[in-house]
Amino acid sequence: MVQATTLPRNEAGIAAAIDTLKARFGDQLQTGQAIREQHGHTTTWITNQAPDAVVFPTSAAEVSEIVKTCAEHGVPVIPFGTGTSLEGHVNAPAGGICIDMMxxxxxxxxxxxxxxxxxxxxxxxxxxxxxxxxxxxxxxxxxxxxxxxxxxxxxxxxxxxxxxxxxxxxxxxxxxxxxxxxxxxxxxxxxxxxxxxxxxxxxxxxxxxxxxxxxxxxxxxxxIPEAIRSARCAFNSVDDACRAVMMTIQYGIPVARIELLDALSVRAANAYSGLNLPEVPLLLLEFHGSDAGVVEQTDMFASIAEEFGGFDIAATSTAEERSKLWQARHDMYWACLQLRPGAKGISTDVCVPISRLAECVSAARAKAEDMGLLAPMVGHVGDGNFHALLLIDMDSAEERAKADTYVGWLNELAISMEGTCTGEHGIGQGKRPYLTQELGDTTRYMAAIKAALDPENILNPGKILEM
Amino acid sequence: MVQATTLPRNEAGIAAAIDTLKARFGDQLQTGQAIREQHGHTTTWITNQAPDAVVFPTSAAEVSEIVKTCAEHGVPVIPFGTGTSLEGHVNAPAGGICIDMMxxxxxxxxxxxxxxxxxxxxxxxxxxxxxxxxxxxxxxxxxxxxxxxxxxxxxxxxxxxxxxxxxxxxxxxxxxxxxxxxxxxxxxxxxxxxxxxxxxxxxxxxxxxxxxxxxxxxxxxxxIPEAIRSARCAFNSVDDACRAVMMTIQYGIPVARIELLDALSVRAANAYSGLNLPEVPLLLLEFHGSDAGVVEQTDMFASIAEEFGGFDIAATSTAEERSKLWQARHDMYWACLQLRPGAKGISTDVCVPISRLAECVSAARAKAEDMGLLAPMVGHVGDGNFHALLLIDMDSAEERAKADTYVGWLNELAISMEGTCTGEHGIGQGKRPYLTQELGDTTRYMAAIKAALDPENILNPGKILEM
Known part of the structure; x- marks a missing residue:
């Protein structure tokens, strides 16, 4: 795990670029501390590294003008959307100009x-x-x-x-x-x-x-499908749930969603979203198709689930119930943070071939328990992708070190299973060493592409590649 | 349309590379004229440009050795599979070493x-x-x-x-x-x-x-799906058939195949494959799903087709009949060549947004008729992709020029409809100017990537980019 390293700053260039951009863009460019910090990294444990200015263009032509100005002065440019990335993607380790696209x-x-x-x-x-x-x-x-x-x-x-x-x-x-x-x-x-x-x-x-x-x-x-049906199913263990997922995918049931929540994250969801789900490992599912098709899919899934001890299967085609369930799933990050108020969440993001999923999730749980880490787990398990959210007191050097160890251990485990350290969160600042570990020499060719398209390294420097 | 231009040859380098490779690979390397010409371009109208040697590696390590030797001597390397590409991909315009991967x-x-x-x-x-x-x-x-x-x-x-x-x-x-x-x-x-x-x-x-x-x-x-059902449907015009395709896609029917044959190509298929299809514009379809699902899909398609005057709808779930139909579709290139023995086939490959398909196909047909070109048309119309196979006497400068004009006209038409000059055949040697026309300045950044990853331009030179 990489703390947000600082890169050398081109002070003169940054000052000159801001002058030019301020003259051109007026109030579309902001340099107040609060707005700059809002545009540094926010949703995670990674240290905030604010840009020197934030500019709000309204067209590609304006973005092009901004980039040309920054290129002329050798100044970093960091694009910004809603700031919900988890790996330090919008931090400004060498300072520079944030381009807010909103x-x-x-x-x-x-x-x-x-x-x-x-x-x-x-x-x-x-x-x-x-x-x-x-x-x-x-x-x-x-x-x-x-x-x-x-x-x-x-x-x-x-x-x-x-x-x-x-x-x-x-x-x-x-x-x-x-x-x-x-x-x-x-x-x-x-x-x-x-x-x-x-x-x-x-x-x-x-x-x-x-x-x-x-x-x-x-x-x-x-x-929009003719019919949408959602379902949930309880299991005695995360392992059983994962095995049911593996079989569902192998049977080719075209599930639209198949999400795992472990008992701890179900407890968090119940508390945060006012639900009353059984606090055991759950799968949440959604089926898309014709009226007959979604019922057929639900029945096929139920048969599989029962083979793995699935119980308390409940399905619904009501939009309201469905929305409530998925809203709770979406709020899981915030719900889990409430399991330990004041803690920061460090989310892992490994993704492995589906045949290794049960083994990987079980090992990840056992390791967290061994290390005394509070780590609710949820996953897009139909893809072999799951997240452990480590709840860490960032003021404790010991806890930070433990989290470091855990994340590194899990990434290595996934890589050894022909999986990846990131199924969907990206590399950002935090996972650069793991990218090298995962793809080795391939990163050298990635760096060649980066150097060819951005020879001055002004586009979001310090992300993806260690250069 | 670009004739296969010749690039400067590095004679000394080629001789040196062949010497080294011959010493290392023995009979795995061949330099006979017949084998070299077989590895130049074969299936199309484009002039054959044979490599100087063909080598048959058995592992990535051997491929790496060959490439290193060629890199050392600045000699082109051309990968070869079955030689069925249509745009001169395996030609050797600067000579060099063909690597046959078979x-x-x-x-x-x-x-x-x-x-x-x-x-x-x-x-x-x-x-x-x-x-x-x-x-x-x-x-x-x-x-x-x-x-x-x-x-x-x-x-x-x-x-x-x-x-x-x-x-x-x-x-x-x-x-x-x-x-x-x-x-x-x-x-x-x-x-x-x-x-x-x-x-x-x-x-x-x-x-x-x-x-x-x-x-x-x-x-x-x-x-493999539980059930596979194929169907055909006749139409009064290509335009009607295309409109039925557009509606089928928009309705979200998950067709596994939906292929257009115009009357001329149906005639060719009947003659070549011994079929007895009605010689009018046809759609050939395939549906994958459950037993009930494929019947439901067929019925939904039939209702749509009838709205556009579709008739003579025949569906079957027998593997034998299905295979016969699709074998005939696959043999279409060879079947169409028989419409004019001795002619070469020049296949267009435009792909347009589905909403423009009927208009594009109709214009393409009208233009071919206007110009007196024999050009049966078939298409993967569910993607908006179709091929006109121009049957050309390559000894006639007039016909070659006409084909040139037609191909250029159709590519430009597709590009003007937000489509592409190539849905699936690739750029190769033949379509390089159209790539520039289609994507403009983007090709400059493609060239930067090429230069970064292959600074000596030894990997299949003279393809995709005009450099």
Whole structure:
């Protein structure tokens, strides 16, 4: 685990860039301490490293102007959406200019006949889905937080629906982006598929603002299913629950969501969200399809669950009950923090082949217990991805060291199981050594791409790569 | 349309590299004219540009050795699979060493519980599916030709099943590749999803051997559906058929295949494959699901088709009839060539947003008729992708010029409709100017990536980019 290291600051360049940008952008640029700190990293344990100024552009042309100014003075540029990333993505370790994209919040075009939409990067997923609802369409990626779509693309976000609908890499058709030299590019046309040259769309998706700044997204949409049914099922152990998940995926049941909560996180959810769930390991599920189809899927799942001792299976097709359940799932991060008021949450994010899931989750639980760590666990288990949220007193050097040890141990375990240290949160500042551990020499070629596209290393420096 | 331009040859380097490789690889390296020409471009109108030698490695380590030798001498390296690409991908415009991957044809590991498989690049899709059948699994991407999986990844292939299962970009989990400096990398772990750094997997998929040579693939698999049903439906016009496709996609019917044949290509199929299909525009479809589900899907499609004057709807669940139908579809390229014996086929490959499909296909037909070109049309219309196969007497300068004009006109039309000049065949030698036309300045950043990863431009030079 890397504490937020500080990089050398180009003081003269930063001052000059701010002068130029202030003259050009006036009140669109802010330098007050509070606003700067709000734009440093907020939702996690990582130290806040505030930028020197925050600018609020309204168009790709303005973003390009800002980047050109910063390039001229060798000053870092950090893109910002809703600030809900968990790995220090929006910190400014070398200072610089934060570009807050949230004034670029327009839905530019919906093409219902093509099942796609064109949006600015500051549009949030809830804003988009509210807008689309009347047309019977929705955008399926749901990381929990009401994140901006630009930020979700930049971090290759996924979440509860990914088991059925994929991640951001599968749902972005094309991007407009401002590159390190200020050039504005379009990565692809609007056709559903293409073999036209290098896949710049997917190179930018997940590049965490280090290769280009996303200024427009063309996203694939889905029709709202005829029927949606949610269900929950209790298990005697996390191991049994994981085995039921493995079998469900192997049988090809097209679950739209299949989420694990361990007993501790169920307790947190009950307390925070006023629910009355049985405080044992639970799976929460959602099925999408025709009226008959969702019942068939629920029944198939129930048969599998029973083989693994699943009990207390409850299914519902009411929107209200369903919303309450998923809202509780989405609020889990905040709910778990309440298990130990004052503690910070450090979330792990390993993802392993589904055949190794039960083993990995069980080992992670046992290790946390051994080490005396309070660590509720939840997971997008249909993808083999789960999170342990370590609740740590950051004033205790001993606890910080323990958390360090645990995170490193779990990342190594996942990597040894052909898994990854990050299923969906990204590398950011925190996981850079683990990326090298996971992919070895491949990071050398990633660095070559970074150097080719951003030779002065001004785009979100200190993230992803150790350079 | 670009004729295969010749690039400057490094004669001394080529001779030196062949000497070194011959000493190391013995009979694994061949320099006979016939074998060299077989490894130049074969299936299309583009002039054959044979490599200077063909080498048959059996491992990534051997590929790495070959690339290192070629790098040392500044000699081009051209990867080769089954040679079924259509845009001059395997030509050697500057000479050099062809690396034939077909001795690397092992299926290394099947993980049924994870729905994935690890293969060498010379495994063909039919070989893989035959191997998997007993386990109830299949690999869904089907470009028609029995192509190698390495080649399919390199060209981002898709084909008839893409409307449901996506393209190679969606079905490759991870790659092992040899880079221009001989380094061997692994792009990702085997987990189903990851946010670990730049998406090197998808950067290599579709890079046509210009950024790295694929030496191993981890592929996603699907369970063989409980039921498969195929159907055909006749229409009075291509326009009506396209409108039925648009509506089918918009209704979210999860068709596994939805293919258009115009009257001319139906005639070709009847003659070549001994069928008795009505010689009018046809849609061929396939539905995957439960026994009840495929009937429901067929009925939903039939209702839509009837709205657009569809008639003579015939559906079947027999494997034999289905195979016959799809074999005829797969043989279409060869069937169409028989419409004009001695002619060469030049296939267009535009792909447009589905809302523009009917308009684009109709315009393409009208233009071919206007210009007096014999051009049967078939299409993966569920993706908005279709092919006109221009049957051209290559000895006639007038016909060649007409074909040039037509291809350029159609690519421009598709681009003006927010579509692409290539849905699945790739850029290769033939479409380089259109890539620039389609994506403009974006190609400059693609060139920067190419220069960073292959500074000596030894990996498949003269493909994708005009450099």
């Amino acid at each position: 004034k670029m919040d327009k839905i530019l075009a919906v093409h219902p006949e093509d099942l796609d939409v064109v949006v600015q990067p500051g549009v949030t997923r809830e804003q988009l889905n509210t807008y689309l609802r009347d047309q019977g369409l929705f955008f399926p990626i749901d990381p929990g937080a009401n994140a901006s779509l630009g930020g979700m693309a930049a971090t290759r976000a996924s979440g509860t629906n990914a088991v059925r609908y994929g991640t951001m890499k599968d749902n972005v058709l094309a991007l407009e982006a401002v590159m390190a030299d200020g050039g504005v590019i379009r990565t692809a046309q609007r056709a559903r598929k293409s073999s036209a040259g290098y896949d710049m769309t997917r190179l930018l998706v997940g590049s965490e603002g280090t290769l280009g700044l996303i200024t427009e997204l063309t996203l694939r949409l889905q029709g | 001795k690397m044809d092992k299926i290394l590991a099947v993980h049924p519980e994870d729905l994935d498989v690890v293969v060498q690049p010379g495994v063909t899709r039919e070989q893989l599916n035959t191997y998997l059948r007993d386990q109830g699994l299949f690999f869904p991407i089907d470009p028609g030709a029995n192509a190698s999986l390495g080649g399919m990844a390199a060209t981002r292939a898709s084909g008839t099943n893409a409307v449901r299962y996506g393209t190679m970009k969606d079905n490759v989990l991870a790659l092992e590749a040899v880079m221009a400096d001989g380094g061997v990398i692994r792009t990702a772990q085997r987990a189903r999803k990851s946010s670990a750094g730049y998406d090197m997997t998808r950067l290599l998929v579709g890079s046509e051997g210009t950024l790295g040579l694929i030496t191993e693939l981890t592929l996603r698999l699907q369970g």
